[in-house]
Amino acid sequence: MEETQKEAPLLTPILRWFMLAMVLANISGDMGMMLTPLYLSNMGASITEIGFVFTILSVVSLVLQVFGGWVSDSIGRLKAIAIGSVGGVVGSFLIVLAPTWQWLILALVISRIPRAMVGPSFGAFIAENSKEENRGRVYGITDMIYQICGIVGPPLGGFLAGQYGYKLMFLVAAILYSLAAGLRIWMATTMTSARSVGSQDLSWNSFKLSIRMLVGMIAGGGILTWIFLTDGIRDAAYSLSREIEPLYLEQIGGLSTQEIGMVWSVFSIAMLFTPMISGRLSDRHGERVPISMGFFFIFVAFSIFLNVTGFLPFVVVWVIFGLGVGLLSPAYSSLISKVVPHDKLGAFNGIFYGSIGLLALPAPYLGTLMWEKISPRAPFFVAAVVSFLTIFPIWFKFKVPEKTDAAGQEAAG
Numbered sequence: 001m002e003e004t005q006k007e008a009p010l011l012t013p014i015l016r017w018f019m020l021a022m023v024l025a026n027i028s029g030d031m032g033m034m035l036t037p038l039y040l041s042n043m044g045a046s047i048t049e050i051g052f053v054f055t056i057l058s059v060v061s062l063v064l065q066v067f068g069g070w071v072s073d074s075i076g077r078l079k080a081i082a083i084g085s086v087g088g089v090v091g092s093f094l095i096v097l098a099p100t101w102q103w104l105i106l107a108l109v110i111s112r113i114p115r116a117m118v119g120p121s122f123g124a125f126i127a128e129n130s131k132e133e134n135r136g137r138v139y140g141i142t143d144m145i146y147q148i149c150g151i152v153g154p155p156l157g158g159f160l161a162g163q164y165g166y167k168l169m170f171l172v173a174a175i176l177y178s179l180a181a182g183l184r185i186w187m188a189t190t191m192t193s194a195r196s197v198g199s200q201d202l203s204w205n206s207f208k209l210s211i212r213m214l215v216g217m218i219a220g221g222g223i224l225t226w227i228f229l230t231d232g233i234r235d236a237a238y239s240l241s242r243e244i245e246p247l248y249l250e251q252i253g254g255l256s257t258q259e260i261g262m263v264w265s266v267f268s269i270a271m272l273f274t275p276m277i278s279g280r281l282s283d284r285h286g287e288r289v290p291i292s293m294g295f296f297f298i299f300v301a302f303s304i305f306l307n308v309t310g311f312l313p314f315v316v317v318w319v320i321f322g323l324g325v326g327l328l329s330p331a332y333s334s335l336i337s338k339v340v341p342h343d344k345l346g347a348f349n350g351i352f353y354g355s356i357g358l359l360a361l362p363a364p365y366l367g368t369l370m371w372e373k374i375s376p377r378a379p380f381f382v383a384a385v386v387s388f389l390t391i392f393p394i395w396f397k398f399k400v401p402e403k404t405d406a407a408g409q410e411a412a413g
Contacts, residue, residue, distance in 0.1 A: 010138050014191055015129050019145050021187065022122070024180035025085070025114070026146065028092070028173040030153025031160070034264050036108070037246050038257065039166045043101035047247065051368030053105055054243040058361050060109050064116030071117065077125040082188035084117025085181035092174035096167055127337040133283070135337060139330035140279025143271070147326075150268025158261020223339055226397040227332075230390050234295075237386035239363030240379035244371060249314065252376050259311050263318045270322025278330040287335040288398035290327040292391050297324025299391075302384030306377050338400050 011019070032039070040050050072080040091111030098104040123139075130138040160169035217224050241248075249255045255263070278290040301320035308314065367379040 010130075010134060010141055012129055014187075015126065015138075015142070017183070017187055017191070018125060018129075019142060021081075021180050021183040022118075022146065023148050024183065025088070025118075025177055026149035027153040027156070028177035028180065030149045030264070031157030031173040031176075032095070032170055034154055034246050034260060035157055035161055035166065035169070035257065037243055038161075038250065038260075039170075040101050040104065041247065042166060043104065045101040047244070047371060048365070048368045049101070050243065050247075051365040053101075053108070054364035055362060056105060057108055057112060058239070058364065061112050061115060062361070064112055065120060068116035069120030072121040072124065076188075077121040077128070078184070078188040078191060080117045080121050081114075081125075082181075082185045084114040085177075085184045087111075087113030087117075089174070089178050089181050092170070092177045096170045096174055123333045123337065126333070132338065136279035136282035136287075136330055136334040137276065138279070139282075139333045140275040140277070143275035143278075143326065143329050147268040147271045147275075150271065151265050154261040154264035154268075155258070156261070158258045162257045217340070223335075223398065223400065226393060227335070230393050230397075231332075234386055234390050236363050237383045240367035240370065241383050242367075243364050244367055244379065248376055248380070253309050253314055255311055255314065263311070263314050266315050267318040267322040267325075270319040271326035274323050274326030275330050278327045279334070282331045282334045286398075286400065287331040288394055290331040291335075291398060292395050294324045294327030294331070295387050295391050295394065297321075297327065299384055299387040300324075302380060302387060306380055306384065335398065335400065 037050050037054075040053060041047075045053065068080065068084065071083075087110055091107055091109075091113065094107035094110055095104065098107045126138060126142055127135065157169050157173070160172060219225060246260055249260050249263070250257075274290075274294075278294070281290040281293075297320055301317050301324060304313070304320065305317045308317065370378040370382075
């Protein structure tokens with residue numbers, strides 16, 4: 001009798017396999033993510049050329065994400081992820097083989113294919129395999145598991161690059177990603193989502209209809225409009241500095257390659273402590289509470305970042321960053337899943353984050369110009385100010401409609 005009354009586990013078996021594949025793939029990605037700007041610099045690219053490379057990658061990601069989200073809605077999450085993973089395997093090995101930084105651009109472009117397919121599918125797949133009353137906690141626990149990637153990947157990548165060179169490090173990452181791709185292909189051919197999508201036609205007409213409907217939702221003046229505006233401005237501000245962070249840590253902060261990997265591992269360890277708190281706060285008090293708290297933590301972290309050098313002070317900075325970012329992700333995912341129909345979540349994530357990417361399109365290049373023309377600290381100062389100002393519209397506008405209104409919105413969709 002006691003057995004039957006036990007609360008069902010938050011993660012179903014299919015979610016456990018899904019997260020195992022995500023962890024393997026993202027350990028691979030995190031090994032090289034923070035070191036890619038250093039790798040480009042090592043191959044002869046200047047600071048503005050590095051900014052130009054990441055601007056190109058932003059354009060590619062924007063186009064691919066919109067397409068990837070629609071494919072996910074049309075053929076199903078697991079199949080879309082498996083297809084994207086094949087592109088990831090190709091891109092990973094091309095990064096190893098690239099002879100110059102110009103050729104590396106092609107490899108990095110191809111490696112964006114899995115992000116375009118997996119990114120829009122990730123949150124949608126979790127929403128389909130969880131209940132609304134505990135979805136915040138499910139996003140919280142999946143985010144906690146996800147942090148294994150950041151704990152293991154950056155220090156492993158930093159160690160391998162420092163001891164054996166970038167080529168060998170990226171080779172190990174490519175092999176690890178191939179294992180994840182194999183697991184995803186196996187899942188796509190043997191498993192089905194609890195609330196499976198994939199009933200839409202994979203046609204140009206269905207693509208246009210989905211995009212038209214979702215653009216209307218984003219531009220409709222409701223909560224999705226405010227999410228889009230605040231997240232777009234924030235992402236544009238962060239993109240000024242995101243790709244040059246490793247260069248700042250190395251050239252201004254005085255950190256070695258291994259130490260850069262370590263601070264990002266510390267970031268992920270710190271993130272372990274807040275996703276479940278974020279999920280519980282979202283389920284009980286609404287998503288605006290953890291989101292506002294998260295941006296305040298990020299503001300504090302940037303404020304300290306601008307005034308310190310050396311390994312230990314940056315460890316403190318990345319602990320605060322980790323606590324803040326850990327509060328954001330589950331709450332954002334939970335909020336979006338409550339106001340967007342599930343059969344459109346993939347396309348919505350694609351167009352939503354693609355549109356935000358459009359706002360941030362020139363930011364990586366502008367950030368490197370600010371570095372050269374004003375000060376290396378200038379892009380990070382802008383990010384700090386935006387983090388603080390974003391809190392006010394979030395607190396007043398991020399309110400989920402009452403259940404009846406939400407249901408009507410979904411029916412209208």
